[in-house]
Amino acid sequence: MLDLVQLRSFVTVQQMGSFTFAAERLGLGQSTVSQHISKLEAAIGRRLLARDTHKVVLTPDGEALLGHARTLLSIEGQVQALFTAQRLRGTLRLGVSEDLVASRLPLVLEDFVRSHPSVDLELTVALSGLLYEMQDNGELDLVLAKRRLGDSRGRLVYREPLVWLARDPEHVLSLAALPLIAFPPPSVTRSIALEALERHRMPWRIVCTCGSLSGLTAAARAGMGVLVQPQSMSPSGLKEIGSLPQLEDVEFVLIPSKGADRALVSALSDDILNKVKGLR
Structure with a gap:
């Protein structure tokens, strides 16, 4: 039987392209993640990962396993959510600036969707100024975008040169x-x-x-x-x-909309605040 903890390490290494970044993402030691991969390879009897000049990549057997691993982890998230006392439901309209979507933010969103299968996440990608306009028009529940120094709107996620x-x-x-x-x-x-x-x-x-x-x-x-x-x-x-x-410098901030579902906005905001710095 495949171990879900080992599969999660495998999927995270593939996402991050590095054992070091995967360990940071999972909150584990690098040696622990390496052990998970070694045990998974031993259980399957195939080599799953290889290194090229810049990062860790999947072998053909790793490619074959990846989709199934994601499916198993998704099912696990759905089962956990099914028996969670305060299960989140509803639609959350998130606006994200173009820059951040090209970074590793999608990994945070993937985790959120997996953990909350009854939440419909609607993503809008645009320039920060346009996202602010959409939010003012009631079209977005939460915005993750840039602001200039001295602008007081939103909750600071991090500052960047x-x-x-x-x-x-x-x-x-x-x-x-x-x-x-x-x-x-x-x-x-x-x-x-x-x-x-x-x-x-x-x-x-x-x-x-x-x-x-x-x-x-x-x-x-x-x-x-x-x-x-x-x-x-x-x-x-x-x-x-x-x-x-x-x-x-610019600052990346989270801005909730008035009238948005507080539980949904808080859950995703907390995920972003806790994880996005480690993904930069």
């Missing part, structure tokens, strides 16, 4: 006007970047505008210009530019 990024910093710095790759207004990072350049009277031009972070990242990797992102969310293949004006 912004950085300038480019594929070839020397090339973009040699141009007469700094080529910028940015979200459209109302974008917090766009406003901060433009204000920093204006303060230092540096010429600039927008070479790419896109509402999708994947689109902006593709443009930056193609060498089109400079992208501004939270430091922990810097896409691979891009280098930080330290010689440009220093950027103001």
Whole structure:
């Protein structure tokens, strides 16, 4: 019989791409997670994980097991929820800024959905400014988004420095006007970047505008210009530019809506506050 604890470690290692990050995620020692994987491999009689140059990856046998492991863990969550005294039910409309969806936040949401199968989680991904507008219009129950320093709205999750990024910093710095790759207004990072350049009277031009972070990242990797992102969310293949004006930090905050189901909002807010820092 397969051990659910070992399966959870296996799935988490796959999600995080690292034994170290998986151990932090699970609140266990790295050696304990390694033992779980070794015992699972021994029970199945197959090698499930392998290391490439950057991270831990699944073997073909690991790929074959992954879907079944997720199903078993999902069933476990449903059974636990079935016999929980205060079972959460209802619909929760969550708005999340584009940056965070590209990070490891989906892992937190996956855990929440698994633990609360009677909750329908509706996710909206957009720029922070648009999420605030939707919330004001009563379209969202909870928002996880960016705010500027000095803005008092919301409950602080964490503060993050912004950085300038480019594929070839020397090339973009040699141009007469700094080529910028940015979200459209109302974008917090766009406003901060433009204000920093204006303060230092540096010429600039927008070479790419896109509402999708994947689109902006593709443009930056193609060498089109400079992208501004939270430091922990810097896409691979891009280098930080330290010689440009220093950027103001941003803060990620949780903002509940008045009239939203308090139990649902509190449950998800607590999950995010407790877990999201460890996933950065």
